[in-house]
Amino acid sequence: MFESSVIEIDGVFIGIVFQDGPDEPYTFRAMHERVTQMDGDILPSYEDAVARARTRFRLGRCKPVRSLDTARRYA
Incomplete structure (x- = not known):
């Protein structure tokens, strides 16, 4: 491992990014459930x-939109 860095978003440790060599791309390792899709x-x-990672983490924080039935039945 040539270089590694911790990623924290809003004070929460979400993962690490590392590089195997000076000309190599960066690889992300997820440590938080909101960013596991990026592992x-x-x-x-x-x-x-x-x-x-910041975008994925913050999108995971949003509550899902509540879907409404198109037709409601009243008793």
Whole structure:
């Protein structure tokens, strides 16, 4: 491992990004359930990894939209 960095979003440790060599891409390792879909993603730069992890983490925080039935039945 050539270089590694911890990623924290809003004070929460969500994962690490590491690079195997100076000319190699960055790999993300997820440590939080909101970003597990990104585990193993290969990204061109550290900044791209942080931006994508931040977006995924914050989207995971949103509550799902409650769907309403198109027709309601009243007794």
